[in-house]
Amino acid sequence: MNNILSAQNPFFEQYQTPHETVPFDRIQTEHYEPAILEGINQQKAEIEAIIQNPEKATFANTVEAFEQSGKLLDKVTTVFSNMLSAETNDELQALAQKVMPLLSEHSNNITLNEKLFDRLKEVYNQKEDLQLTQEQHRLLDDIYDSFVRHGANLEGEAREQYRQLTNELSMLTLSFSENNLKETNHYQMLLTNKADLAGLPEIVMETAAETAKSEEKEGWAFTLHAPSYVPFMTYADNRELRHKLYLAYNTKCTHDNEYNNIDIVRKIANTRMKIAQLLGYDNYADYTLKKRMAETSNAVYKLLNQLLEAYTPTAQQEYQEIQDLARQEQGDDFVVMPWDWSYYSNKLKNKKFNLNEEMLRPYFELEQVKKGVFGLAERLYGITFKKNQDIPVYHEEVEAYEVFDKDGKYLAVLYTDFHPRTGKRAGAWMTSYKEQWIDRKTGENSRPHVSVVMNFTKPTANKPALLTFNEVETFLHEFGHSLHGMFANSTYQNLSGTNVYWDFVELPSQIMENFAIEKEFLHTFAKHYQTGELIPDELIQRIVNSSNFNAAYACLRQVSFGLLDMAWYTRNTPFEGDVRVYEQEAWKKAQILPVVSDACMSTQFSHIFAGGYSAGYYSYKWAEVLDADAFSLFKQKGIFNQEVADSFRKNILSKGGTEHPMVLYKRFRGQEPTIDALLKRNGIK
Numbered sequence: 001m002n003n004i005l006s007a008q009n010p011f012f013e014q015y016q017t018p019h020e021t022v023p024f025d026r027i028q029t030e031h032y033e034p035a036i037l038e039g040i041n042q043q044k045a046e047i048e049a050i051i052q053n054p055e056k057a058t059f060a061n062t063v064e065a066f067e068q069s070g071k072l073l074d075k076v077t078t079v080f081s082n083m084l085s086a087e088t089n090d091e092l093q094a095l096a097q098k099v100m101p102l103l104s105e106h107s108n109n110i111t112l113n114e115k116l117f118d119r120l121k122e123v124y125n126q127k128e129d130l131q132l133t134q135e136q137h138r139l140l141d142d143i144y145d146s147f148v149r150h151g152a153n154l155e156g157e158a159r160e161q162y163r164q165l166t167n168e169l170s171m172l173t174l175s176f177s178e179n180n181l182k183e184t185n186h187y188q189m190l191l192t193n194k195a196d197l198a199g200l201p202e203i204v205m206e207t208a209a210e211t212a213k214s215e216e217k218e219g220w221a222f223t224l225h226a227p228s229y230v231p232f233m234t235y236a237d238n239r240e241l242r243h244k245l246y247l248a249y250n251t252k253c254t255h256d257n258e259y260n261n262i263d264i265v266r267k268i269a270n271t272r273m274k275i276a277q278l279l280g281y282d283n284y285a286d287y288t289l290k291k292r293m294a295e296t297s298n299a300v301y302k303l304l305n306q307l308l309e310a311y312t313p314t315a316q317q318e319y320q321e322i323q324d325l326a327r328q329e330q331g332d333d334f335v336v337m338p339w340d341w342s343y344y345s346n347k348l349k350n351k352k353f354n355l356n357e358e359m360l361r362p363y364f365e366l367e368q369v370k371k372g373v374f375g376l377a378e379r380l381y382g383i384t385f386k387k388n389q390d391i392p393v394y395h396e397e398v399e400a401y402e403v404f405d406k407d408g409k410y411l412a413v414l415y416t417d418f419h420p421r422t423g424k425r426a427g428a429w430m431t432s433y434k435e436q437w438i439d440r441k442t443g444e445n446s447r448p449h450v451s452v453v454m455n456f457t458k459p460t461a462n463k464p465a466l467l468t469f470n471e472v473e474t475f476l477h478e479f480g481h482s483l484h485g486m487f488a489n490s491t492y493q494n495l496s497g498t499n500v501y502w503d504f505v506e507l508p509s510q511i512m513e514n515f516a517i518e519k520e521f522l523h524t525f526a527k528h529y530q531t532g533e534l535i536p537d538e539l540i541q542r543i544v545n546s547s548n549f550n551a552a553y554a555c556l557r558q559v560s561f562g563l564l565d566m567a568w569y570t571r572n573t574p575f576e577g578d579v580r581v582y583e584q585e586a587w588k589k590a591q592i593l594p595v596v597s598d599a600c601m602s603t604q605f606s607h608i609f610a611g612g613y614s615a616g617y618y619s620y621k622w623a624e625v626l627d628a629d630a631f632s633l634f635k636q637k638g639i640f641n642q643e644v645a646d647s648f649r650k651n652i653l654s655k656g657g658t659e660h661p662m663v664l665y666k667r668f669r670g671q672e673p674t675i676d677a678l679l680k681r682n683g684i685k
């Protein structure tokens with residue numbers, strides 16, 4: 001290592017900041033690369049030392065030692081990846097292009113390290129005799145499984161086959177996404193007659209005119225991107241054009257051109273099936289669900305079918321109501337088709353609730369909302385937040401808080417970053433700069449540094465930041481994730497905080513969203529920013545009522561995607577048939593609107609063919625069932641009930657991934673979750 005460089009590089013030092021928070025003020029772009037390279041080298045040496053240890057493999061000298069390895073690499077990549085999302089620039093992006101391949105090669109080298117795996121396996125094979133704690137058991141299983149699930153137990157030809165299949169799969173998923181993106185970008189509906197725009201809001205027309213102009217065309221251009229497609233389907237009076245745009249959207253990647261995904265869909269499903277079978281499973285869903293709270297395909301199907309049965313009658317009523325409205329306008333033989341759904345739904349919603357974002361904003365001034373959300377945590381858990389200006393931040397808009405526990409002890413650092421900027425990606429997320437763990441030598445509980453990042457409405461010259469209701473929900477959601485991080489209390493970082501099964505991670509966040517429509521909670525902060533008037537009860541009631549508008553239809557739509565996903569990934573034999581026919585059969589029980597035979601979802605279903613949701617789409621509904629069921633205990637005992645909150649903290653929030661989520665959940669709830677609370681919340685039951 002270059003000594004001059006290392007002397008100035010903060011990543012090579014112990015941070016001299018409050019709570020050893022990241023010294024953002026001292027980190028320069030040129031510090032990342034040398035620290036990443038040195039971090040990789042250090043971890044390589046640490047792993048080599050584990051392998052070369054002449055002593056017999058033990059939990060401490062192998063599993064714990066492996067868990068402890070890579071601290072420097074973790075220290076620098078945590079900051080690096082967070083900055084790539086929250087405060088990036090061209091230089092940082094270029095560096096990412098350069099170091100990402102090195103990082104993925106490094107992690108592949110670890111997973112494929114046979115000598116390391118042999119030692120881990122030696123410990124694993126005697127685990128019942130080792131008198132491990134529950135947490136140690138869990139850590140050993142997790143680490144061992146992650147190797148096995150990447151083919152570590154395969155030998156000879158099978159190992160080679162695995163390598164080939166995973167390479168093929170990554171090429172296929174890449175082509176799938178590229179085709180989808182290109183076909184989306186490729187399409188344009190250019191309108192030149194202003195009468196065709198009837199019904200569209202001014203801002204939508206302006207954007208469409210700009211799109212056309214940017215390509216030196218006359219008129220208004222509409223595309224298949226959501227900000228153009230969604231408003232057109234919602235507001236355009238011209239039914240024929242809605243039909244045209246709908247078909248363009250819903251036949252993506254099925255056309256006779258180079259962006260066709262039909263065969264790629266078959267190949268992805270079949271390749272995943274082969275990988276799963278090579279690893280000893282019947283199908284890909286079994287392989288995936290092994291590491292999920294749901295555990296089995298049966299549990300997933302049970303949920304989907306229960307929802308199907310419970311929501312279908314209401315969804316049919318919802319369709320009928322929309323149909324009735326459309327017939328009042330269009331005559332008795334009018335049939336509402338998929339391209340009419342958003343349009344008439346929007347009309348009906350306005351008629352029934354007369355509610356829009358602008359009516360609510362004045363009650364949700366950001367500073368007030370912050371007081372409300374922090375105040376909620378204080379009331380539930382007794383924790384307090386104190387702004388600390390001595391903690392360095394990466395942008396002047398970011399604030400850093402010290403969080404203290406009920407007994408006054410330091411608990412965590414929380415950063416908040418609320419508004420959009422160039423250099424920040426879209427969306428909202430919770431992340432951490434340091435996770436929680438207990439130091440094995442000193443026994444010190446090393447507390448976490450977490451952050452919530454949003455893209456909320458900005459203040460203007462004469463108005464403070466006034467949030468939409470949706471932004472208030474998002475704040476509660478991400479704040480819920482941050483509580484999961486801040487309350488973490490595990491021995492091992494790998495099992496700490498939000499390191500839980502994927503269909504369990506949204507429980508702590510979504511449960512907080514339930515508070516958004518609770519009068520008792522809104523009354524603690526939702527005051528008009530000019531008059532100080534408390535949000536009227538009548539307005540709250542309208543929010544509650546409108547939140548369930550078309551809820552059954554929306555649920556069945558998610559169920560239909562879940563069924564389609566499971567149909568592709570529970571196959572035990574390769575699929576060679578007609579993709580459209582297979583799809584229509586798979587989800588037909590969940591269709592409320594008339595079926596359009598040309599439409600195809602599979603060819604553009606990136607979540608399950610190119611994203612991380614293969615055999616996982618159900619988890620959206622799974623998490624909703626959990627959060628509604630868990631919150632019903634608060635509803636029953638009082639939404640600020642200390643006992644329930646204590647139990648939620650003790651059994652869920654502080655436990656991370658140290659035990660199976662169903663075990664944790666039952667300890668909190670006293671029973672397995674049921675769909676009843678969700679049905680009640682949606683007004684179904």
Ligand SMILES: [Zn+2]
Pocket residue numbers: 477481506509
């Ligand atoms: Zn979330």
